[in-house]
Amino acid sequence: MSAPNRLSHRLPGGLIDRKRTLSFRFDGREYHGHPGDTLASALLAGGRMLMGRSFKYHRPRGPLTAGSEEPNALVELGGGACREPNARATTTELFDGLEARSQNRWPSLSFDVLAVNDLLAPFLTAGFYYKTFMWPRSFWDKVYEPAIRRAAGLGRLSGAADPDVYDKGFLHCDLLVVGGGPAGLTAALAAARAGARVILAEEDFRFGGRLNCDAGLFLGADQQDWISACVEELSSLENVRLMPRTMVFGAFDHGIFGALENNPPQAASGPRQVLWRIYARRTVLAAGAVERPIAFADNDRPGIMLAGAVRAYANRWAVAVGRQVVVFTNNDDGYRTAADLMAKGVEVPAIVDTRSDAAVDVGVPVFAGAAVVGTSGRLRLSGVKLRLSSGEERSLKCDALALGGGWNPNLHLTCHQGHRPVWREDIAAFVPGKAGPPGLRAAGAACGAFSTANALEGGRDAANDALEDLGFRRQDVKLPEAEGRTPSIVAFWHVRSKGGRAWVDFQNDVTVKDVELAHRENFRSVEHLKRYTTLGMAPDQGKTANVIGLAVMAELSGRTIPETGTTTFRPPYAPVSVAAFAGRSTGEDFRPRRLTPSHDWAAEQGAHFVEAGLWLRAQWFPRPGESHWRQTVDREVLATRGSVGICDVSTLGKIDVQGTDAAAFLNRVYCNGFAKLPVGRVRYGLMLREDGMAMDDGTTARLAEDHFVTTTTTANAVAVFRHMEFCRQSLWPGLDVQLVSTTEAWAQFAVAGPNSRRVLQRVVDPEFDISNEAFPFMACGEITVCGGLRARLFRISFSGELAYEIAVPTRYGDGLIRRLMEAGRDFDITPYGTEALGVMRVEKGHAAGGELNGTVTARNLGMERMVSAKKDSIGAPLSRRESLSGEDVLKLVGFCPLDPAQPLVAGSHLLPEGAAAQASNDQGYLTSAVYSPTLATPIALGFLKRGDARLGEVVDVANPLMGTRVRARVVSPHFFDPEGGRLRV
Amino acid sequence: MIIEHPLLGPRDAQEFVYLGDASLIDRPDGMAEDSVECFHDYLYLRSNPAGLHRELWFHEGGDRSWLVVTRDTVTHEIVKVELAADVARQRGRCR
Known part of the structure; x- marks a missing residue:
C-alpha cells in the first residue's frame, strides 16, 4: 500500500475500492491504484499528467477526456506478442500487474527528440506532403514515406501472432x-x-x-x-x-x-x-x-481537460486533476465543475465565461465576456493568460484548466x-x-x-x-426526482488571438490555422476540409474535433453551420481490432478443410498433400530413395501406363439428376446432346455459360431412363450445382427433374492402366461381367463389390489408359482402397497423386482448369462441333456471335521444345520466331506445361492464333518474368495415343 | 441484411449468394431467328434503378431455393420475397 504523499491527488469518496491496492507500471515506473480505476485515473492520482506525444508535432499531451473519445492518452499495453498499441488510458480498466508504455516518443516521454517537429510547424501545415514531397518522384517510396511514417505515428504492433482467443x-x-x-x-x-x-x-x-x-x-x-x-x-x-x-x-x-x-x-x-x-x-x-473543447492558443498543454472529465475524475475516481483548476466555458455546465471541485476542497481561482451576461455570484471570481488567449508550461500547464471583456489581459497561475465548449x-x-x-x-x-x-x-x-x-x-x-x-404493453417506471435544467449555451468555438496555434483535432494535430489554410486554398466543403487537413481522420474519428472544425470553417466563409455542412460518421464508433473480426478464423481454422475418403490411408503411405480448393489431396507418393518430386511423379506415370495405378478422384463434383425430364434438362445445360444417351453409357459433356464461354466439363452417366449422374471439376462443383439449380427453378420450372449434390456421398477411385481390369475383377462380385465385350469403353453400371457392397462402375479414362472409376458409399472408401491395393499387389499397383494425374491428362490433351479459364469458347478448345445447332442450350446462341468466329481465333494445340533439355513454363507467351517480346507480337499463351516421362520431353498445351492450321511450325515461347525464351514446335494436343486405342482394349 | 424466406422465415443474408437482376428469368428462345440480338440484350443490358429492384438470390447455405427479392437499392429495405420458380411460372415459363 502506497503511503499518501504530497504527490497524491486522491480526494475522499469516489467509486473505487480502497480496500484493495493494485500495482502497475507506466514507462517502467511503479504506480498504484484501486479496483474501479482506469489507467488514466490511477496515473492522475499518482500525479502523472503527461501520458503521450502528439501525432505530428510530438507535443507533450495529457488526457483530454475520461472516456472512449480520448484523443491524447494513447498507450501501449502488455508486452511481447500480447502488446496492444493505441489503447486509450481513459478506458483501460486497471488491474494488478498492468504494464503500459507511452508511444510515439524517443528516447523518453518527457524528452522527445522529434519534438523538433513542433519548431518546424510552419512547414508541416495541412497538405504539406502534397506540396513538399512532390519530387523527385522516386523518393516518395524510399525516402519520404518511410521517414514520415517513423516520425508521425501511433503505437507499434508486436509483429508476432496474437496469442489471445x-x-x-x-x-x-x-x-x-x-x-x-x-x-x-x-x-x-x-x-x-x-x-x-x-x-x-x-x-x-x-x-x-x-x-x-x-x-x-x-x-x-x-x-x-x-x-x-x-x-x-x-x-x-x-x-x-x-x-x-x-x-x-x-x-x-x-x-x-x-x-x-x-x-x-x-x-x-x-x-x-x-x-x-x-x-x-x-x-x-x-x-x-x-463534450467538446474550445480552440485557443496552446490549448493542448497537459493539464487542459474537458470540464465534464475534470468532474468525472473528481466524483467517480476521487482524483483532483490539479491543485488550482481554472474553468473556461461558454455554457452553464462549466459551473458544475467549479462547484463539484470546490465541494471537494480543490481551489478554483476563476471561471472564465465567454458569455457577457454570465452569472457572477458563485463564490469564485467569474470573468464574464472573457477568454483564455494563451497558456504556459511545457510538460504541465503552469498558467493561463486571460483577455477580459475590457480588453485588458491578465495572467493566472493554475495547474489545470477545465474546458467546457458544449456537448455533442x-x-x-x-x-x-x-x-x-x-x-x-x-x-x-x-x-x-x-x-x-x-x-x-x-x-x-x-x-x-x-x-x-x-x-x-x-x-x-x-x-x-x-x-x-411490437405489441407489448407500456410500462410505468417510477422515476426518481432529478434536476431538469436546460443548460444555457452561447456558441463559442475559438478565441482569435495573435500568435500561437489553437488545436481543433488533438489526435491528428489539426489547428485553426490548418482550417484557415484549407479555406484560403478553397478546400471549403466539409469533405475537402477533412481530407486536406486530416481533421477527424484519426482513430478517434474526431469525436471532440469535427464540430469545431466545421464551425471555424463556417465563420471563415461567413456561412451558418448548416450551410457549411454536417458531420457524419461511419462504423466503427471506436476502433475494433482486426483480431476480433477474425475471431477463431485464423491459421488452420481460417476455412474448413475437406479430406478425401482415402486421406488416412494416403497419409500412412507418406503422401505429400496439396490444397485443391478446400480439399487436401495427395499430390504424389514418394518412395524411399527418391530425392526429387519429379522422380516420384515420373515413376507414378510410367507405372500406371506400364501396369496399373490408382488415384482418389472423390473430390470431383457429383450431381444426381433424376426425373422424367432429366434427359431434356441435361440437353439444355450441356451444349452437346444427351437425349439419346443409352442407359448404361457415359458421355463427355461441355457446359457453356450463357455468354458462350466454356464453364465446366465432365462426364454424365445414365444409370436409368430417368436417372443420370453428372460430374463436375473439383473447383467448379459448387458453382455448377448453383447454375443447374438456377436453370431448373428459374428457367424451366415445369420440367420434372430434381438435383442433389452427392459429392460427399461417394468415394470414387480411378483405376487406370493395362492391368486395371484384372485388378478390378478381383473385387467386383462375380455375377457382374466387366469384360471388354460386356462392359466396353464408356459403359457404366450399378454393381456390387467385395461380396455385396453396392458400387458404381464407370469405364472412363482421364489418363488415356484402359481405366475405370469405381465408387462406393464414402464410409467404405478407406476399406476399398486398401482392398484394391491388396488385389493389385502382384501387378505392382501404384498409387498416384494429382501431379501424375495432370501429366497424363496433358499427354492426352484433355482440357482442365488451365484451359477452362473463363475466356475460352468451344471453338478455342477445338470442340465447336459439340455445340449442337439442333437444339437450344445455355450458351449456344451467343457462341455463334460474329466476334467469336474471326479468322485469327486462338486454338488449343500442343508444344514440344526443340531442345528437350529446355522446360516450358505455363503462362509463357507465344511469339513468331525471333519477334520482339512485346504485346503487339503476342500470338497466344501456354496453359499447362509438364515433363512427359512417356515421351521423355517437356510438353505443353496452349492457345495459339490459328494454331490448328500451324502444326509443325516453330514458335518462340517467351517468359519475360523469368527472362527465358524457348523455341518450340507446334504439335497436336494429343501427344500420346491420339487414336485412343489403349482406351478400348 | 435479413431476407424473409417464403418457406423458412427470416434468414441472414450471409446464407445467400447473389446473382443479379431478376430479368435473367426471361431467357429468350435460343432457336429464334434473331436469337443472338435477343441474347445480347438479355445478358448485357440492365437497368440500374435507384429504388425498387428485383433480384435473384440463392439460398446456398440453406434449402437451395432461388428467390426473387424485391429490394430498395436506396434504403436496402426488402419489400417482397418470392420463390423464383413461382415468379417464372407467373411469367409464363414452364418447360
Whole structure:
C-alpha cells in the first residue's frame, strides 16, 4: 500500500475500492491504484499528467477526456506478442500487474527528440506532403514515406501472432438499449418489465453513465443506490442480458448491430473479446453526449481537460486533476465543475465565461465576456493568460484548466446508414435527424435532451413507444426526482488571438490555422476540409474535433453551420481490432478443410498433400530413395501406363439428376446432346455459360431412363450445382427433374492402366461381367463389390489408359482402397497423386482448369462441333456471335521444345520466331506445361492464333518474368495415343 | 441484411449468394431467328434503378431455393420475397 504523499491527488469518496491496492507500471515506473480505476485515473492520482506525444508535432499531451473519445492518452499495453498499441488510458480498466508504455516518443516521454517537429510547424501545415514531397518522384517510396511514417505515428504492433482467443457470436432481442446511463437504464427497465427480450449494452465497465460522474443530479434519492437497484432488478430477469464492457460499434441494415464485448481484465476464462452480431427488432440509442473543447492558443498543454472529465475524475475516481483548476466555458455546465471541485476542497481561482451576461455570484471570481488567449508550461500547464471583456489581459497561475465548449450528442449510430444529423441552434449541437435507421429511437443526451429528468423520462418513453410497436404493453417506471435544467449555451468555438496555434483535432494535430489554410486554398466543403487537413481522420474519428472544425470553417466563409455542412460518421464508433473480426478464423481454422475418403490411408503411405480448393489431396507418393518430386511423379506415370495405378478422384463434383425430364434438362445445360444417351453409357459433356464461354466439363452417366449422374471439376462443383439449380427453378420450372449434390456421398477411385481390369475383377462380385465385350469403353453400371457392397462402375479414362472409376458409399472408401491395393499387389499397383494425374491428362490433351479459364469458347478448345445447332442450350446462341468466329481465333494445340533439355513454363507467351517480346507480337499463351516421362520431353498445351492450321511450325515461347525464351514446335494436343486405342482394349 | 424466406422465415443474408437482376428469368428462345440480338440484350443490358429492384438470390447455405427479392437499392429495405420458380411460372415459363 502506497503511503499518501504530497504527490497524491486522491480526494475522499469516489467509486473505487480502497480496500484493495493494485500495482502497475507506466514507462517502467511503479504506480498504484484501486479496483474501479482506469489507467488514466490511477496515473492522475499518482500525479502523472503527461501520458503521450502528439501525432505530428510530438507535443507533450495529457488526457483530454475520461472516456472512449480520448484523443491524447494513447498507450501501449502488455508486452511481447500480447502488446496492444493505441489503447486509450481513459478506458483501460486497471488491474494488478498492468504494464503500459507511452508511444510515439524517443528516447523518453518527457524528452522527445522529434519534438523538433513542433519548431518546424510552419512547414508541416495541412497538405504539406502534397506540396513538399512532390519530387523527385522516386523518393516518395524510399525516402519520404518511410521517414514520415517513423516520425508521425501511433503505437507499434508486436509483429508476432496474437496469442489471445477471440470469438464471434449472434444475439437476438426485441429491444437493444445502447448505453447504460439514466436514459438507458429506464429504457431497459420499461422493456424488461413488459416481458420483452432486452439487451443493455454499456461501453464502460460500470453502469450509470453521467450519474457516476456528476454530483447532485438527483434531487432526493442517492444516485448510486438507484443504479444498483436498477442493475439488480435487470440482472434478476431472464429476459434481460446485461452487457457491460460492450461497445456497439455499428448500425447495419435491418436492425443488425455490431458490438464488441471485452472480457474483464485477467478473467479466468473466456475469449479476450467477442464480436457480437445483434439482431434487434427495436433499438433505443441512449449513448449520451461527448463534450467538446474550445480552440485557443496552446490549448493542448497537459493539464487542459474537458470540464465534464475534470468532474468525472473528481466524483467517480476521487482524483483532483490539479491543485488550482481554472474553468473556461461558454455554457452553464462549466459551473458544475467549479462547484463539484470546490465541494471537494480543490481551489478554483476563476471561471472564465465567454458569455457577457454570465452569472457572477458563485463564490469564485467569474470573468464574464472573457477568454483564455494563451497558456504556459511545457510538460504541465503552469498558467493561463486571460483577455477580459475590457480588453485588458491578465495572467493566472493554475495547474489545470477545465474546458467546457458544449456537448455533442453521441448520435454516431444514427448516421451509419447514410442519414444526416440536423443542427439545433439552441443547444449549439447536431442532433439525430427525423430519418434514421428504421426502428431506432434516440433518447436522453443522445438526442439533445441534456437534463437528467429528460434523460430518465426520455429513455422510458422511447422504450415504451418501441414496445407498443411490437405489441407489448407500456410500462410505468417510477422515476426518481432529478434536476431538469436546460443548460444555457452561447456558441463559442475559438478565441482569435495573435500568435500561437489553437488545436481543433488533438489526435491528428489539426489547428485553426490548418482550417484557415484549407479555406484560403478553397478546400471549403466539409469533405475537402477533412481530407486536406486530416481533421477527424484519426482513430478517434474526431469525436471532440469535427464540430469545431466545421464551425471555424463556417465563420471563415461567413456561412451558418448548416450551410457549411454536417458531420457524419461511419462504423466503427471506436476502433475494433482486426483480431476480433477474425475471431477463431485464423491459421488452420481460417476455412474448413475437406479430406478425401482415402486421406488416412494416403497419409500412412507418406503422401505429400496439396490444397485443391478446400480439399487436401495427395499430390504424389514418394518412395524411399527418391530425392526429387519429379522422380516420384515420373515413376507414378510410367507405372500406371506400364501396369496399373490408382488415384482418389472423390473430390470431383457429383450431381444426381433424376426425373422424367432429366434427359431434356441435361440437353439444355450441356451444349452437346444427351437425349439419346443409352442407359448404361457415359458421355463427355461441355457446359457453356450463357455468354458462350466454356464453364465446366465432365462426364454424365445414365444409370436409368430417368436417372443420370453428372460430374463436375473439383473447383467448379459448387458453382455448377448453383447454375443447374438456377436453370431448373428459374428457367424451366415445369420440367420434372430434381438435383442433389452427392459429392460427399461417394468415394470414387480411378483405376487406370493395362492391368486395371484384372485388378478390378478381383473385387467386383462375380455375377457382374466387366469384360471388354460386356462392359466396353464408356459403359457404366450399378454393381456390387467385395461380396455385396453396392458400387458404381464407370469405364472412363482421364489418363488415356484402359481405366475405370469405381465408387462406393464414402464410409467404405478407406476399406476399398486398401482392398484394391491388396488385389493389385502382384501387378505392382501404384498409387498416384494429382501431379501424375495432370501429366497424363496433358499427354492426352484433355482440357482442365488451365484451359477452362473463363475466356475460352468451344471453338478455342477445338470442340465447336459439340455445340449442337439442333437444339437450344445455355450458351449456344451467343457462341455463334460474329466476334467469336474471326479468322485469327486462338486454338488449343500442343508444344514440344526443340531442345528437350529446355522446360516450358505455363503462362509463357507465344511469339513468331525471333519477334520482339512485346504485346503487339503476342500470338497466344501456354496453359499447362509438364515433363512427359512417356515421351521423355517437356510438353505443353496452349492457345495459339490459328494454331490448328500451324502444326509443325516453330514458335518462340517467351517468359519475360523469368527472362527465358524457348523455341518450340507446334504439335497436336494429343501427344500420346491420339487414336485412343489403349482406351478400348 | 435479413431476407424473409417464403418457406423458412427470416434468414441472414450471409446464407445467400447473389446473382443479379431478376430479368435473367426471361431467357429468350435460343432457336429464334434473331436469337443472338435477343441474347445480347438479355445478358448485357440492365437497368440500374435507384429504388425498387428485383433480384435473384440463392439460398446456398440453406434449402437451395432461388428467390426473387424485391429490394430498395436506396434504403436496402426488402419489400417482397418470392420463390423464383413461382415468379417464372407467373411469367409464363414452364418447360
